[in-house]
Amino acid sequence: MSKWKKSIYTFVIEKGEEIILYNSFMGAIARIPKEHTNRVRNILNNGIDEIQLDELLVAELCVQGFLIDSEINEQYLVRSTLEKEQDSTLGLTIMPHEDCNFRCSYCYESFENGLITPKIMRGIKLFVKKKAERENFLRMTCSWFGGEPLLAFDEILDMSDAFIESCNENDIKYLSSMTTNGYLLTPERVEKLIERNVLYFQITLDGPEEIHNRSRKLVGGQGTYSTIMKNLIALKDINNKDLTVKIRVNFSPTTIETIENWIRDEIAPEFSADKRFMITFQPIRNWGRCNKNINEYFHDQIFIGDYISYLNNACINLGFSKQDVRQSLDPHGNVCYASKSNSIVIGSDGSIYKCTVAFDNSINSIGVINVDGTLNLNKVKMGMWTKDYVDSTEKCGKCAFYPSCQTKKCPLISINCGNPTCPDIFENIESYITATISAEI
Ligand code: SF4
Ligand code: SF4
Numbered sequence: 001m002s003k004w005k006k007s008i009y010t011f012v013i014e015k016g017e018e019i020i021l022y023n024s025f026m027g028a029i030a031r032i033p034k035e036h037t038n039r040v041r042n043i044l045n046n047g048i049d050e051i052q053l054d055e056l057l058v059a060e061l062c063v064q065g066f067l068i069d070s071e072i073n074e075q076y077l078v079r080s081t082l083e084k085e086q087d088s089t090l091g092l093t094i095m096p097h098e099d100c101n102f103r104c105s106y107c108y109e110s111f112e113n114g115l116i117t118p119k120i121m122r123g124i125k126l127f128v129k130k131k132a133e134r135e136n137f138l139r140m141t142c143s144w145f146g147g148e149p150l151l152a153f154d155e156i157l158d159m160s161d162a163f164i165e166s167c168n169e170n171d172i173k174y175l176s177s178m179t180t181n182g183y184l185l186t187p188e189r190v191e192k193l194i195e196r197n198v199l200y201f202q203i204t205l206d207g208p209e210e211i212h213n214r215s216r217k218l219v220g221g222q223g224t225y226s227t228i229m230k231n232l233i234a235l236k237d238i239n240n241k242d243l244t245v246k247i248r249v250n251f252s253p254t255t256i257e258t259i260e261n262w263i264r265d266e267i268a269p270e271f272s273a274d275k276r277f278m279i280t281f282q283p284i285r286n287w288g289r290c291n292k293n294i295n296e297y298f299h300d301q302i303f304i305g306d307y308i309s310y311l312n313n314a315c316i317n318l319g320f321s322k323q324d325v326r327q328s329l330d331p332h333g334n335v336c337y338a339s340k341s342n343s344i345v346i347g348s349d350g351s352i353y354k355c356t357v358a359f360d361n362s363i364n365s366i367g368v369i370n371v372d373g374t375l376n377l378n379k380v381k382m383g384m385w386t387k388d389y390v391d392s393t394e395k396c397g398k399c400a401f402y403p404s405c406q407t408k409k410c411p412l413i414s415i416n417c418g419n420p421t422c423p424d425i426f427e428n429i430e431s432y433i434t435a436t437i438s439a440e441i
Contacts, residue, residue: 002046003051003107004062005049005070006031007025008398008400009065009243009401010022010066010072011429013434014098019040021066022035023066023232024329025081026064026331027331028066029329029436030066031437036057039057040057043067044067055090059197060215065137084401089342090139091337092136092143093142093344094142094144094145094149094344095346095348095356096144096374097114097151098115098147099111100146100148101219102148102217102218103217105214105323108359109147110360111123111265115145116349119371120371123147123371124370124373126372126373128162128167129373129375132166132167137342138173139175141175141176143389144177144178146179148183149180149182152348160197167259174197178193181228182227182231183224183231185231185235187237192233201243203247203334204249204250204279205225205232205249208258209225211255236277238390243276246279248281251283251284251307264314267279267375272320273319278321279315306428308428309428316435328402328404328425331404332406335405336355336409341386346369347398350369351367352367352368352369352375354366354382355385357432363415386410386411387410387414388407389404391418408420408421409421
């Protein structure tokens with residue numbers, strides 16, 4: 001047997017006279033120019049015994065993980081490395097206010113709970129302090145979610161200050177993000193959030209003003225497009241290179257037709273030159289269902305994947321950053337936070353969940369946080385969310401995309417159906433890879 005062989009996580013795409021390689025464990029992508037394709041094809045098919053380090057091409061194939069030492073148990077190495085990486089992060093999603101100033105036509109939230117209480121805030125701050133002091137986390141991520149989190153602006157500042165103090169005292173890197181409708185995201189608030197490391201914002205626009213205002217209205221029914229756009233444009237003036245703004249576009253069959261022109265005429269001229277802005281597309285769908293054929297909205301799942309991939313390519317051609325598409329090809333890039341053992345969602349009343357979608361599903365209600373910072377958790381339910389299906393699902397056991405997905409794209413679907421569902425990107429993996437080529441060897 002040859003000493004070096006093709007990694008089981010390497011994809012090989014023949015594209016015209018070139019070859020494109022992608023390795024899902026390393027997240028590496030490379031374009032092999034035509035003068036080297038025969039040599040590379042031969043090595044990938046037959047392996048190679050000796051690496052001459054002065055042969056740059058072959059050395060790079062090894063360094064970037066396209067080839068692996070044939071004596072290594074690659075599946076074991078990959079699984080244990082990915083597990084260790086996940087265990088080193090404490091992930092909290094906090095809903096400091098469960099009501100919202102919007103009433104979107106497709107929203108799944110019930111708005112039964114309101115503002116977080118000082119007691120629950122105290123419990124969360126103590127929970128983080130104890131975790132930071134007693135466990136060996138390298139980083140903590142805190143995602144602010146709702147309802148609309150900015151309805152609890154002062155509470156967010158207060159909790160952030162406590163988290164940052166606990167993390168600083170224990171050498172833990174603190175990262176924070178916010179999913180907001182953007183209506184209250186004024187420059188003054190942004191400044192204060194950035195001081196507390198909230199550097200990633202996800203804000204939704206559903207298409208041109210008329211379409212957006214039909215689905216994303218204030219409680220009183222008024223449109224919200226112009227205020228959100230004003231706040232988004234103001235974000236461009238924030239002088240911080242680490243700021244990331246993801247504009248999420250929810251689309252349905254009735255809005256599809258308008259999206260591309262709107263991006264070209266209104267969104268790209270404002271934001272494409274600023275590489276801190278990116279766009280992501282999501283079909284409006286009934287999350288968590290087993291059946292991939294979502295008849296209420298779309299007739300063909302492949303069509304959805306094709307359409308998203310088409311829009312992503314259009315955005316790249318309009319000059320938008322490839323970062324979002326690129327990240328989805330990284331290891332862990334398609335793993336939902338709900339599947340991670342150190343990740344919980346905390347409601348404003350102290351309830352603990354795993355997923356930010358299925359609040360009415362009892363499987364998602366996994367416990368409560370106490371005032372002293374301890375948790376009462378249902379370990380059986382927790383185990384259902386964190387289960388890895390790689391050994392029980394044939395397609396996953398031999399899947400080359402496992403490091404990115406780990407059978408955990410949507411644990412809610414896996415629980416409901418007994419089987420994991422592949423990420424949309426996997427249906428169109430070749431077009432995603434070719435859209436993001438960034439390196440030549
Ligand atoms: S479990 Fe599924 S529905 Fe819930 S947050 Fe994750 S991807 Fe979304
Ligand atoms: S769910 Fe699909 S993409 Fe994920 S590991 Fe299994 S086969 Fe691969």
